[in-house]
Amino acid sequence: xxxxxxxxxxxxxxxxxxxxxxxxxxxxxxxxxxxxxxxxxxxxxxxxxxxxxxxxxxxxxxxxxxxxxxxxxxxxxxxxxxxxxxxxxxxxxxxxxxxxxxxxxxxxxxxxxxxxxxxxxxxxxxxxxxxxxxxxxxxxxxxxxxxxxxxxxxxxxxxxxxxxxxxxxxxxxxxxxxxxxxxxxxxxxxxxxxxxxxxxxxxxxxxxxxxxxxxxxxxxxxxxxxxxxxxxxxxxxxxxxxxxxxxxxxxxxxxxxxxxxxxxxxxxxxxxxxxxxxxxxxxxxxxxxxxxxxxxxxxxxxxxxxxxxxxxxxxxxxxxxxxxxxxxxxxxxxxxxxxxxxxxxxxxxxxxxxxxxxxxxxxxxxxxxxxxxxxxxxxxxxxxxxxxxxxxxxxxxxxxxxxxxxxxxxxxxxxxx
Amino acid sequence: xxxxxxxxxxxxxxxxxxxxxxxxxxxxxxxxxxxxxxxxxxxxxxxxxxxxxxxxxxxxxxxxxxxxxxxxxxxxxxxxxxxxxxxxxxxxxxxxxxxxxxxxxxxxxxxxxxxxxxxxxxxxxxxxxxxxxxxxxxxxxxxxxxxxxxxxxxxxxxxxxxxxxxxxxxxxxxxxxxxxxxxxxxxxxxxxxxxxxxxxxxxxxxxxxxxxxxxxxxxxxxxxxxxxxxxxxxxxxxxxxxxxxxxxxxxxxxxxxxxxxxxxxxxxxxxxxxxxxxxxxxxxxxxxxxxxxxxxxxxxxxxxxxxxxxxxxxxxxxx
Numbered sequence: 001x002x003x004x005x006x007x008x009x010x011x012x013x014x015x016x017x018x019x020x021x022x023x024x025x026x027x028x029x030x031x032x033x034x035x036x037x038x039x040x041x042x043x044x045x046x047x048x049x050x051x052x053x054x055x056x057x058x059x060x061x062x063x064x065x066x067x068x069x070x071x072x073x074x075x076x077x078x079x080x081x082x083x084x085x086x087x088x089x090x091x092x093x094x095x096x097x098x099x100x101x102x103x104x105x106x107x108x109x110x111x112x113x114x115x116x117x118x119x120x121x122x123x124x125x126x127x128x129x130x131x132x133x134x135x136x137x138x139x140x141x142x143x144x145x146x147x148x149x150x151x152x153x154x155x156x157x158x159x160x161x162x163x164x165x166x167x168x169x170x171x172x173x174x175x176x177x178x179x180x181x182x183x184x185x186x187x188x189x190x191x192x193x194x195x196x197x198x199x200x201x202x203x204x205x206x207x208x209x210x211x212x213x214x215x216x217x218x219x220x221x222x223x224x225x226x227x228x229x230x231x232x233x234x235x236x237x238x239x240x241x242x243x244x245x246x247x248x249x250x251x252x253x254x255x256x257x258x259x260x261x262x263x264x265x266x267x268x269x270x271x272x273x274x275x276x277x278x279x280x281x282x283x284x285x286x287x288x289x290x291x292x293x294x295x296x297x298x299x300x301x302x303x304x305x306x307x308x309x310x311x312x313x314x315x316x317x318x319x320x321x322x323x324x325x326x327x328x329x330x331x332x333x334x335x336x337x338x339x340x341x342x343x344x345x346x347x348x349x350x351x352x353x354x355x356x357x358x359x360x361x362x363x364x365x366x367x368x369x370x371x372x373x374x375x376x377x378x379x380x381x382x383x384x385x386x387x388x389x390x391x392x393x394x395x396x397x398x399x400x401x402x403x404x405x406x407x408x409x410x411x412x413x414x415x416x417x
Numbered sequence: 418x419x420x421x422x423x424x425x426x427x428x429x430x431x432x433x434x435x436x437x438x439x440x441x442x443x444x445x446x447x448x449x450x451x452x453x454x455x456x457x458x459x460x461x462x463x464x465x466x467x468x469x470x471x472x473x474x475x476x477x478x479x480x481x482x483x484x485x486x487x488x489x490x491x492x493x494x495x496x497x498x499x500x501x502x503x504x505x506x507x508x509x510x511x512x513x514x515x516x517x518x519x520x521x522x523x524x525x526x527x528x529x530x531x532x533x534x535x536x537x538x539x540x541x542x543x544x545x546x547x548x549x550x551x552x553x554x555x556x557x558x559x560x561x562x563x564x565x566x567x568x569x570x571x572x573x574x575x576x577x578x579x580x581x582x583x584x585x586x587x588x589x590x591x592x593x594x595x596x597x598x599x600x601x602x603x604x605x606x607x608x609x610x611x612x613x614x615x616x617x618x619x620x621x622x623x624x625x626x627x628x629x630x631x632x633x634x635x636x637x638x639x640x641x642x643x644x645x646x647x648x649x650x651x652x653x654x655x656x657x658x659x660x661x662x663x664x665x666x667x668x669x670x671x672x673x674x675x676x677x678x679x680x681x682x683x684x685x686x687x688x689x690x691x692x693x694x695x696x697x698x699x700x701x702x703x704x705x706x707x708x709x710x711x712x713x714x715x716x717x718x719x720x721x722x723x724x725x726x727x728x729x730x731x732x733x734x735x736x
Contacts (some may be wrong), residue, residue: 009442039714040575047724064575065594066725075595078578079571081624088442090622102599106581109601138601231452232459234488241487247452276447276635277486287444288451288484301459323599337604340456398604405608410601 009088010217013108013140015131016117018096021148023074025117025187026093027058029209032194035082036061058187062093075100077107086213096127101370102323105134105410112217114140115208116167120153120184124166129356132167133372136176137319137412139388141217143171145182146208150200151189157202160184173359175319176389183208225308226251226259226285227384227393229339230301234290243274243290244299246340249393251307253291254282261297262304263312263382268293302341304384310394315348315378316385317415320367324401324408328367328375333402334409336379343381345399350375377411388412443630450477450619451484452603453582454566457617458484458491460607461564464617465522465557467736468494470506471682472639473568473620475513476628479637480619481566482517493520495565497553497736499545500527501663501685509640524556544687550734554590557614564607564615567736572624573713576728582621588612590734616736625680625712626705633698644701645678645693656689656716680705680712689716 014022027044030036036044040061047069048057062078063069074095082089092107108114114135118128132143145167153159164182171180183192184200185208191197194209205211228246235242253259257270272292273280283289291305304310322328328347336345351374352361367373377399388395399409458464466481468474474494482490496510514521526545529535534555535548557565571578581597583605598606607615620628632639650657651670658664660672663686677690678701695701708715713727727735 009445037711037714038709039711043714043724050724062575062578064578064728066728067595069724076579076597078575079622080578081572081622103597106600110603231455234485236487236489239487245455245484247448274486276451276480276483286448288448288455321601335608337606340459392602396602396604398601398606400606400608405606405610407599407601407606410599 007087007214007216008218009090010113010212010215011090011092011111012113012115012212013092013104013111013135014094014117015104015108015114015135016096017119017122017125017127018073020096020117020119020128021187022096022117023059023062023093025115025146025148025185025193026080026091027061028187028190028193029091030061030080030082031058032190033082033084033209073097076103084209084213089212098127098130098370101130101134104131105138105321105323108135108138108140109410111135111138112141113144113212113215115144115146117146117148118163118167120147120149120159120163123163124170126357128167129170130370130372132171133174133354133356134321136171136174136178137321137372138410139176139392140178142179142181142215144208144211145180146185146187147182148185148187150184150191151186155184155199157200160203170359181205181211183211224250224391225306225310226253226257227308227310227391228253228289228291228305229341229393230299230303230305231340232301233299241292243272243292244305245288245290246305247288248283248285250285250391252282252284253289253307257307259293259305259307260309261299262306262310262384264298264303266297268295268297270294302339302381304339306384310384311386311416312382312384313416314382315376315417316383316411316413317351317374317376317417318388318411318413320373320375320399321410322367322369322371322373322408323410324406325369326401327369328409329365335400335402336377336397337400338379338383338385338397339393341381341383343379345377345379348376348378374414375411385413385416387414387416443627443634446623446627447480447631449603449622450480453605453617453619454481454484456605457564457566457583457607457615460605461615463560463562464492464564464566465560465562466492466494466566467553467568468496468510468521469568469682470496470510470640471568472628472632472643473570475637475639476631477566477568477620478513478517478519479635482519490517490519493522495522495524495556495562497524497549497556498526499549499684500525501545503640503642503659503682503685505642506640506682509638513638522556522560524552526552528552529555544684546684546687547730547733547735549684549736550590550730553736554734557590562614563609564617566617566619568620569618569736570620570623570625570628573711574727576725576731580618580621580731582618583607584616584618585609586614586616586734590614592731592734594728594732626702629698629702629705633702640682642679642682645676645696647674648677648690649673650675650677650690657691658689659685662686679716681716683717687717691715
């Protein structure tokens with residue numbers, strides 16, 4: 001069984017502008033933790049030679065698409081896994097280009113820690129701000145600020161201090177501030193990545209990997225009500241079985257617990273629980289389970305089985321990342337998906353668009369590609385929503401463009417109604 | 418672009434993952450996979466599970482059966498049969514389908530060749546691997562399948578590392594890696610138009626070691642060739658290929674009998690064996706944990722053709 005002193009795997013997303021060295025840093029981490037296998041390293045060496053480079057280009061470890069290798073950029077997220085004796089890591093290496101921000105959102109949405117890279121020569125740029133904003137909005141627990149290419153500014157402590165202050169001040173002023181932990185690094189040479197470097201005697205912190213191994217990024221202990229968004233009703237006519245399949249969120253659920261079904265308001269009691277087709281007595285948050293209820297109640301996909309009281313609403317206010325070329329306007333035809341509930345969504349109001357450089361709130365009639373905006377939307381079907389800061393599952397939804405079926409928006413709920 | 422010195426670095430010595438954390442991690446991966454399977458099966462009209470008889474599809478099928486128990490598996494499984502099979506794998510496939518009571522659809526590459534849909538490759542390195550994409554897409558269209566579950570994992574290959582969990586295919590079955598749908602959180606968007614389809618990868622975040630740990634924990638049956646056995650092989654392009662069936666001993670080649678096992682199971686003409694004495698799941702886990710070569714690098718001649726072989730095949734509709 002799991003040892004309480006061992007930290008769970010850490011989900012990391014890289015962030016920052018193009019050419020700040022995100023992929024090189026991940027390549028360096030994978031290489032120095034011996035996670036790059038011999039045949040992969042040989043392939044990277046061959047590709048580096050073919051592209052006319054002198055040594056080994058570590059960015060090629062994660063830049064796996066042909067177009068990425070030819071252009072020397074990251075286009076889409078690469079998911080990689082590495083382990084040290086102390087911890088397992090899942091890394092989403094995300095693109096820096098503004099046009100691929102949607103792919104950064106994909107990578108950052110499941111991360112607990114964002115490693116935000118800044119080129120020491122350039123300092124904080126617009127994409128650094130946008131990515132820090134998005135990472136904090138999507139709920140990373142901390143930002144590791146990797147000030148990269150320190151070798152190119154002669155390991156100047158003043159540069160490190162200035163950029164640290166600039167980023168820390170910016171993040172502190174965000175709608176959802178998170179702690180910022182700075183590291184002076186050279187991803188290319190490996191300084192302060194896996195081991196502390198002698199190049200920065202003035203730096204009092206630990207190496208980046210050392211910090212990643214120890215950071216406790218777990219969500220606050222689940223003390224809330226249990227919530228099951230019903231995915232599917234499972235029936236086995238021969239045995240008269242009727243169970244509700246879904247992934248448990250927010251709290252624990254035990255056989256005998258009284259439950260409430262939203263939005264109908266019916267009540268019942270948990271008569272049985274299963275995971276992987278086997279009976280269990282208690283289910284923990286995150287488990288994919290099947291719930292059997294004591295009463296013949298009407299429960300369908302999209303309904304929520306909960307031990308608490310949950311507010312049912314048909315309208316929410318939230319912070320939106322818009323990811324489609326065409327702007328979102330009143331009248332744009334949308335589908336939404338919240339938990340397992342789907343239906344039509346309507347934009348009621350653009351409250352304001354964030355200027356990511358100044359953090360001013362700009363009045364706008366529409367939300368453009370890569371904009372971050374506060375909006376109010378309403379739904380054709382009632383949802384059981386809660387602010388994202390209270391419940392990750394209840395506080396997030398996607399908007400899908402009805403014309404193209406493309407996932408166009410990621411919405412973080414800030415208020416019900 | 419600057420390049421990096423990678424030889425003289427201080428390194429952390431990596432052992433097997435911490436065991437307690439590994440067990441909890443496997444539980445999370447299982448819950449994630451079951452949730453994906455249930456979601457896609459419910460949102461899509463007519464899904465199918467792609468079943469090769471390999472370990473990943475065996476784990477996927479095992480998870481799928483458990484995901485809906487005690488209800489029946491609400492979709493069939495489909496084997497894209499290249500005709501170049503290991504007899505042990507076909508026997509295993511038929512026994513498993515029978516034991517779990519699931520519906521099997523077979524799509525035949527030979528039939529695609531016979532009807533002129535594809536042309537058999539000739540010459541050295543000829544294989545039916547690439548032809549499978551056409552057979553697969555034809556079968557999906559013929560049966561009206563709108564979603565296909567695959568056992569692909571992001572740790573297998575650098576192109577697979579770029580794949581979404583729910584991955585869109587256009588009316589030609591093509592994957593456009595430069596223009597994938599965003600996939601925030603775990604909210605899967607399964608909306609498509611007629612003629613388009615989705616590929617779903619519930620094991621995306623699993624590693625080879627996770628797959629074997631699940632096999633050990635759940636006692637998942639596997640084809641016998643995954644464990645060490647003596648076999649006549651010929652070494653070709655760094656691969657140990659089984660002599661017999663599509664593989665014959667060429668000029669200047671020598672067949673030898675070796676103690677081997679398979680790390681992956683695919684088309685017999687391009688799937689290599691590895692030298693191994695591992696006869697139990699635990700011995701295989703120890704071997705995989707110590708390996709310094711990826712499973713595809715060790716066993717797949719098809720991926721060694723070019724730097725972006727997997728990406729090219731995936732763009733055409735491959736698994």
